[in-house]
Amino acid sequence: IGTRPNIDLLKLAGVQCSRGVLVNEYLQTSDPHIFAIGEIAEFHEKLYGITAAAEQQADSLAKYMSGDWSSIYSGSVIMNILKFEDLDICSIGDIFVPANDVTYEEVVFTDLSLRYYKKCIVRHDRLIGAILIGDKSEFAEFRMMIEDRIELSEKRTELLRSQTGKQEVIGRLVCSCNHVGAGNLQEAINAGCADFNELCNETGAGLGCGSCKPEVMDIFKERQKKGKNATEFTTYTY
Numbered sequence: 001i002g003t004r005p006n007i008d009l010l011k012l013a014g015v016q017c018s019r020g021v022l023v024n025e026y027l028q029t030s031d032p033h034i035f036a037i038g039e040i041a042e043f044h045e046k047l048y049g050i051t052a053a054a055e056q057q058a059d060s061l062a063k064y065m066s067g068d069w070s071s072i073y074s075g076s077v078i079m080n081i082l083k084f085e086d087l088d089i090c091s092i093g094d095i096f097v098p099a100n101d102v103t104y105e106e107v108v109f110t111d112l113s114l115r116y117y118k119k120c121i122v123r124h125d126r127l128i129g130a131i132l133i134g135d136k137s138e139f140a141e142f143r144m145m146i147e148d149r150i151e152l153s154e155k156r157t158e159l160l161r162s163q164t165g166k167q168e169v170i171g172r173l174v175c176s177c178n179h180v181g182a183g184n185l186q187e188a189i190n191a192g193c194a195d196f197n198e199l200c201n202e203t204g205a206g207l208g209c210g211s212c213k214p215e216v217m218d219i220f221k222e223r224q225k226k227g228k229n230a231t232e233f234t235t236y237t238y
């Protein structure tokens with residue numbers, strides 16, 4: 001089950017492989033002149049198999065190759081979003097609690113009548129994983145909290161709240177992972193989102209599988225061209 005990287009050529013060339021080609025924190029293989037990212041790269045015994053990890057690795061490696069020697073890849077958060085028309089399901093981060101380990105806590109909220117389920121895994125006052133069923137409107141926020149290892153402190157009580165309510169899709173659907181329409185993007189830009197990453201973080205667009213990012217970028221650029229406040233926009237990375 002799953003994908004199998006095509007590593008025959010690398011094996012023939014004597015580059016160290018396991019399930020994928022082994023890379024270090026610089027995404028460098030055992031041959032220092034060969035780097036690997038994406039589906040083929042195995043980092044700390046993990047093959048991520050998601051576009052978000054491939055993008056993060058590309059970002060890290062691009063910085064390293066352009067002279068930022070401190071650019072280190074430290075792994076990605078695993079995410080899965082199932083796209084059904086009438087059912088939201090996603091998981092982010094570590095969703096299994098090891099038996100007999102009291103440092104892990106599970107915070108679970110269930111509402112059968114609303115067909116809603118939320119499980120948050122907390123460790124050392126940080127959210128490390130979550131499952132959302134019935135409403136994944138918290139996906140972007142949870143992903144950011146997990147990736148940035150943000151301390152929960154008083155936010156912890158909010159984890160137990162019920163669903164936040166799905167955002168209404170305005171206009172053509174652009175991001176099916178997080179239900180973001182072209183109109184939602186335009187609203188966010190009008191409200192002051194001034195760079196591409198901010199637009200994604202604000203609306204949730206592009207934070208799932210990432211396949212809508214080129215379209216989000218087109219909308220963003222189009223707005224930049226047309227917008228009367230175009231000079232307010234800053235540079236962005238993609």
Ligand SMILES: Cc1cc2nc3c(=O)[nH]c(=O)nc-3n(C[C@H](O)[C@H](O)[C@H](O)COP(=O)(O)OP(=O)(O)OC[C@H]3O[C@@H](n4cnc5c(N)ncnc54)[C@H](O)[C@@H]3O)c2cc1C
Nearest residue numbers: 003006009037038039040048049050051052054208209210
């Ligand atoms: C059915 C399916 C559904 C998926 N759905 C999602 C999803 O919803 N969300 C998500 O985040 N991820 C998803 N993924 C995973 C995502 O597609 C991969 O993580 C992503 O494509 C990895 O990008 P990549 O460039 O590393 O590899 P790829 O996109 O696989 O590109 C590798 C390229 O190298 C070429 N190639 C292979 N061997 C050689 C060779 N010897 N010489 C020259 N070229 C070669 C291949 O033909 C291919 O074009 C899915 C994958 C599959 C298979």
